[in-house]
Amino acid sequence: MTVRTTLKTKRRLPTRNTSNSDSDSEPLPPSDRRALAEAFGTKKARKRLQDQTENAISPSKSIRPNQPLDPLASAVLSTMPTSNPSRAKTAEEAASSKSIPKPNLSASSPxxxxxxxxxxxxxxxxxxxxxxxxxxxxxxxxxxxxxxxxxxxxxxxxxxxxxxxxxxxxxxxxxxxxxxxxxxxxxxxxxxxxxxxxxxxxxxxxxxxxxxxxxxxxxxxxxxxxxxxxxxxxxxxxxxxxxxxxxxxxxxxxxxxATPPFVVDTWLLQKDLVMDAPTIGTMFKELGCEVKAMGKSEMEGRKLSRAEGGLRRLVKLKVPLTFPGVKIGGGRRGMGR
Known part of the structure; x- marks a missing residue:
């Protein structure tokens, strides 16, 4: 009985030729070089590889200056947004749904x-x-x-x-x-x-x-x-x-x-509106105000005990306005509710 077999060849990665002659070595295919770089390359090599990939897919980097675009590329680029939505616009939309007076988001003073x-x-x-x-x-x-x-x-x-x-x-x-x-x-x-x-x-x-x-x-x-x-x-x-x-x-x-303007001790307003400190503080925050508990120096300046100071809030209006969860302008994120 004769048994015939067919061996499926499997391409192996060529090994580096350590001999003095390089005439018999074959260059690695691009896909193999990329695989080796990702697996064993240095951080700098991996970064270079990543940059090459980004350049290959980024239209703004891959197109040379004054290079004409084909119709398909022009159509694709025309549908891509040129910038992110304005944070001020986002905050304006958020404020418009609130039960507050219309704020002036471009205000330069309180x-x-x-x-x-x-x-x-x-x-x-x-x-x-x-x-x-x-x-x-x-x-x-x-x-x-x-x-x-x-x-x-x-x-x-x-x-x-x-x-x-x-x-x-x-x-x-x-x-x-x-x-x-x-x-x-x-x-x-x-x-x-x-x-x-x-x-x-x-x-x-x-x-x-x-x-x-x-x-x-x-x-x-x-x-x-x-x-x-x-x-x-x-x-x-x-x-x-x-x-x-x-x-x-x-x-x-x-x-x-208020005296001074745009700085309010909420205690007397709480009595007028029959509200506690957390409730009125939340309402002031909806206006974009900074609301905080009174510190020791502020209590001493008003001759308040610690217990009395804890029942009120100190409110300041500053620009840019900071609404709960959204801030108008740069810097840190606004306060959450």
């Missing part, structure tokens, strides 16, 4: 981040605010009733200095706080229900009479339109989104009127 014109709306709103009785009362050293822990001392100080613009801005901020208190206060005889639908009373109701004595009806209603569902104004529904929008407008205005 005063430009949330302009007064944006917070107040129609510029006639400030000029229509009545302040003469306040000025007269302060000038006569008469008692002044101001329904705000935060704004009270600031209003008296501005009236004493006869700062008309500051008085009007402070009183407009007071109007927003008064509207907020009316919205969150349940009607007489009804228990408080935090998650129940909220409504702003009509102008002709008793609860709105004090506002009509301090402000004009058209001003109150025009202001209410911005913070009610479907721009209904007084008598309209107030969703959580609209209520948060009202609060963030109050906080943004508080930064403008």
């Amino acid at each position: 005063s430009e981040a949330y302009p007064i014109s944006t917070l107040v709306g129609n510029t006639d709103n400030l000029s229509n605010i009545r302040i003469q009785s306040l000025l007269d009362s302060v000038a006569a050293s008469a008692s002044v009733q101001i329904n705000s822990h935060f704004l009270g001392p600031l209003l008296v100080k501005a009236a004493q200095a006869r700062d008309i613009r500051a008085c009007r801005l402070l009183k407009y901020t007071l109007l927003l706080i008064e509207l907020y208190k009316i919205i969150i206060t349940p009607p007489p005889g009804r228990p408080a229900k935090p998650h129940a639908p909220k409504r702003l009373p009509r102008l002709d109701t008793n609860v709105m009479k004090p506002l009509l004595e301090a402000y004009t009806g058209p001003l109150v209603d025009a202001t209410a339109i911005r913070f009610t569902e479907n721009a209904a104004g007084c008598g309209g529904n107030v969703t959580k989104w609209h209520l948060d929008l009202l609060v963030t407008h109050i906080l943004a205005l508080s930064l403008h009127v």
Whole structure:
């Protein structure tokens, strides 16, 4: 019996010829040289190999200057993005969905981040605010009733200095706080229900009479339109989104009127808005503010105990704005919620 076999040849990598003559050696194929370099090459050799690969697949590196492109290459390159999406654009889209005033992302100073014109709306709103009785009362050293822990001392100080613009801005901020208190206060005889639908009373109701004595009806209603569902104004529904929008407008205005400007100790605002420190801190962060607990030196400067200092936050508005998770501009990432 005859057995016939066929041996399948297997190509072996040629071994290096150690003889003095190189006439019988064959050069390694490119694929074998690449395999050897990846397996046994030095770090520098592997880096060179990687650069060669990148150059081979990168259109910007493989095309020589002034070299014409074939139609297919031109079509492919025309569909490739030339740059990454702007981080500022990403942050602008994120901010637009929040219940906050529209920020000025190109602001170069804190005063430009949330302009007064944006917070107040129609510029006639400030000029229509009545302040003469306040000025007269302060000038006569008469008692002044101001329904705000935060704004009270600031209003008296501005009236004493006869700062008309500051008085009007402070009183407009007071109007927003008064509207907020009316919205969150349940009607007489009804228990408080935090998650129940909220409504702003009509102008002709008793609860709105004090506002009509301090402000004009058209001003109150025009202001209410911005913070009610479907721009209904007084008598309209107030969703959580609209209520948060009202609060963030109050906080943004508080930064403008604070002393020093754009630095706020939240304690008195917490009392006005019936909020704890973490809640109001979160709302300020939504505006892009820096929020931190008070340090020892800050407590000592305000003559606060450690327990008292722990109940409040110190807020600063800086540019570029830093929103939760997104920062406008370079540097470190923004704070998370």
